[in-house]
Amino acid sequence: MYHLTPETPADHWEVEALYDTCFAPGREALSSYRLRDDVPPVQGLSHVARDDEGILAGAIRYWPVRIGSDAALLLGPVAVHPTRQGEGIGRALIEQSLDRAPLMVWTRVLLVGDAPYYNRFGFELLKDVIMPPPTNPERVLGRALIPGAWDGVAGEVRRWAD
Template identity: 40%
Template structure:
């Protein structure tokens, strides 16, 4: 039974060949890759679908800023092993990770993709709202979703990567949770040798 889990370091060597199989080597020329050039995906929002040791799918989210002032997530790539596509793996991965991103306090998610597929998750055209990518992109494929109602109001501008994520909104919540967990562990009395 497929499981969605956080991406681990050992998955990286399986993810790149999967992306090659799904998108081909030309993928690095896409504008979305240019945005991601000097930034890293958020580890708490990098997920894979696995079945045992087999990697079935990958999804990553990157920290970006819209118009220099509104933090958002750039979703992508999402890829499902070609012979397993059309079985619901992509939908499950999208739904679960959007749920986690929303829970972590993120407000907007942007991506470049097919509106026919991403519309079902609440994505809408971002170009008509004044969103721009720092390079060529088909305008009807630039999409945005608000995680909480009203968060799209007065947001527009160029989408740019955020290199320093120490104060990135969703991260703060994640780090607070980590601190709480560490505090609970510190309060836990380790078992003594009998």
């Protein structure tokens, strides 16, 4: 049994350690991380999954970004500890957090990831949205949280604070 709760400051370093375990070394050198520099994650949407004993099993974070004058959520990183993968924790983290996003006035979400995994959650290729190079454009995926939310949204993804 896993319990999903919004991430708090007390979770921070444990989540960092989980991401270090789940991703290749140097993950923070990825260009998508430049969109997160000096910008706090979205409070209330970033979540942790813990087991009955309180051991961290998975985590998801979100950042705000801009595309032109439009706001969007950047989903990620999302990761599940290697010993807990395939139990539906990734699905639960993504679906439960995204269920909350429209209540917080967010209308669209994007990510950089594997389409074969994210298609099942309604993410599709964003042809007109450009992540900082050298991101593979085939991995830039988005989901509208209200119908049509990505219509007409195009251009470079920028840091929220720029």
